[in-house]
Every structure is written in C-alpha cells, then in structure tokens.
Amino acid sequence: MACYSRAMLMKQFDRKFAKAVSLSATQCRLFRWDASGCHTTEIIDIHGDPILFIRCIARLAMMTPAELGYDEHFSNAGRVLSDQKITTTLTIRASPIREYLDREPSPEEIPPETSASMLLELDTENVLSESRGVRLYQDTRVWRGKEILDMNTWKTGPTRVVKQTWAEDTRPSEAYFYKLTNDIPTICSLVLMEECDGTRACHNCVAEHDEIGDLKATEKKPRGGANAQAEESLLNLGLNALH
Numbered sequence: 001m002a003c004y005s006r007a008m009l010m011k012q013f014d015r016k017f018a019k020a021v022s023l024s025a026t027q028c029r030l031f032r033w034d035a036s037g038c039h040t041t042e043i044i045d046i047h048g049d050p051i052l053f054i055r056c057i058a059r060l061a062m063m064t065p066a067e068l069g070y071d072e073h074f075s076n077a078g079r080v081l082s083d084q085k086i087t088t089t090l091t092i093r094a095s096p097i098r099e100y101l102d103r104e105p106s107p108e109e110i111p112p113e114t115s116a117s118m119l120l121e122l123d124t125e126n127v128l129s130e131s132r133g134v135r136l137y138q139d140t141r142v143w144r145g146k147e148i149l150d151m152n153t154w155k156t157g158p159t160r161v162v163k164q165t166w167a168e169d170t171r172p173s174e175a176y177f178y179k180l181t182n183d184i185p186t187i188c189s190l191v192l193m194e195e196c197d198g199t200r201a202c203h204n205c206v207a208e209h210d211e212i213g214d215l216k217a218t219e220k221k222p223r224g225g226a227n228a229q230a231e232e233s234l235l236n237l238g239l240n241a242l243h
Contacts, residue, residue, distance in 0.1 A: 001020055001031060002033070002038075005018045005020050005031070005038075006033075012070075013124075013141055014071045014076065014088075015069050015070055015071065016069050016070070016071050016196070016197055016234060017032060017033060017034035017069040018032075018033045018069050019031065019032050019033075019060065019063075019068060019069060020033065021057075021060070025046075026045065026046055026047060027043050027045060027046060028043070028046055028053055028056070029041055029042075029043050029044065030056060030060075034069075034199050035199055035232040035234075036199040036232050037199075044056065071234075073090055073194075073196065073236065074089070074090055075087075075088055075089040075090075076088050087121065088122045089119055089120060089121050089122065089148065090119075090122055090145065090162060090236065091117055091118070091119050092118045092162075092193070092236045092237075093194050094117065094192050094194065095193055095194050095195040096195075097173070097175045097176055097190075097193060098173060098176065099172050099173060099176045100169070100170070100171075100173065101167060101169040101173055101195065101233045118147060118160075118191065119147070119148045119151070120145030120146065120160055120162055120238065121146045121148055122143045122162060123143055123144045123145065123146075124143060126143075126144070127141060127143060128142040128143060128144060129141070129142040130142070140163065140164070140165040141163070141164045141165075142161060142162065142163045142164075143162045143164075144159055144160070144161065144162070144241070145159070145160050145161075145162040146158075146159055146160075147160055147238075158240075158241070159241045160191060160238050160239060160240065160241060161238075161239040161240070161241050162236070162238055162239075163235075163236070163237040163239065164234070164235070164237075165234075165235050165237070166232045166234055166235075167232060167233055167234075167235050168231070168232055169198065169231045169232060173235070174235065175190060175195075175235060175237060178193075178237070188239035188241070189239065190238075190240075191238045191239060191240055192238040193235060193236070193237045193238070194235070194236045195233055195234075196233070196236060197233075197234060198231060198232060198234065199231045199232050199233075
C-alpha cells in the first residue's frame, strides 16, 4: 500500500496527499497518505456492517479533487500526469516569509503590504530539476514558467523559476534564506512565495472531525516509529530566472 501511494504522489505532481482502500473478501480499510506518514481507519467488516461499507465507498466516489488530495493551485488539478503534454498553470498567492513554519511570524517577518498573486504557465514537459527522496513523499520539483500578465489576451511576461517543495516545519524555511540572499546577483531572487497546506493542520484535527470516506481516521501511523518524520508544509516559490 505504501509503494502504491508513493507511486501516485510521485507520478501526479499536483497531489498533496493520496487516499487508498485496502479490500479483501471480508474486510476493508481506508488510508490517507501524506508527506509525514499515514492515517488509517479501523477495519470494516464488510458482511457484518454492509451499510457502513457502502457509505464509505459512496463517500469516496463523491469526493471533490481537493478532498482526494489534488492541489487546486494547478489549473488541471486531478487531471495531470507527469508525462502529459498539456498546458498547466499554477497560481502562487503571497504568504508572510517566516523563519520557522511551526511558529507564528514575528513582526519583522510580516511585510507591510502583501504582494499580488502570480499566475504562471508552467513548462511541465521539461522539468529543470526533480529530487525524489527515500521517504514516502519528499519530492522537490523545479520548472520554468512564464508569468501571465493578461488572461484575456494570454500576454506573458518574464520567465520565472518555479519551485515546489515539501519542507519540515522545524527547519528554517527556504524562503527565509532567499530573503537573506536577495541582493546577491548570482543567486535567484525570490519574487513570491506561498505557504500552502501542511500536514500539521490535518493531523491536529483528525481526532475530532477529519474523515476518510465516511469514517473518522482513528490511528496515525508515522513512518519510523520513535524517529517519526516531522510535520511538513508545501511551499511554492516563484523566483527570478538567472540569465
């Protein structure tokens, strides 16, 4: 199941998490895999409680792309494969740049005015860099993207470097380092950064109301036991391209 889910996350770059079903002749179990581990429901007895089984499968069938784990910042969310040749845009909305993602930003880390969002047409056919880690989903992808200045005429502006990466909340943010090196001409300067959904928000609410299918996720299974992986956040960074 872990290999299957990891393959889904690696193949579909517009996914933030994946949901999976383990089904046998008599039992069923639902899983939610993300960058820091797995949540799973209790085992469902298909014959002992057929109504619950039907409700779970029906709930999964009616989920929106976002509920299934797709990142709706991408224009083709839920319909993009890494080898598909199709125009894909990515929207980056400005977030405060803070040093650590698991802490509230200090006053000096909050800009006085938030920059406007940026819409980019990605060159997904030619990935500049792709790092696939040994953990379940520790990918970093880098594309070129043309900034779209006018959606009506599809007028494009400068070429940007677009970086999508999962970052551990307990480590200094990559965007924070770009802020420190912003005046160095040999390093890409940060134009815009968005701190997207993280695993912490989901995991903190699982016990109360987060659902997988029609069941509450009752058990978290972090990979690594005592050395469980830290909570992570997805960062989208728009950088000036070096020429």
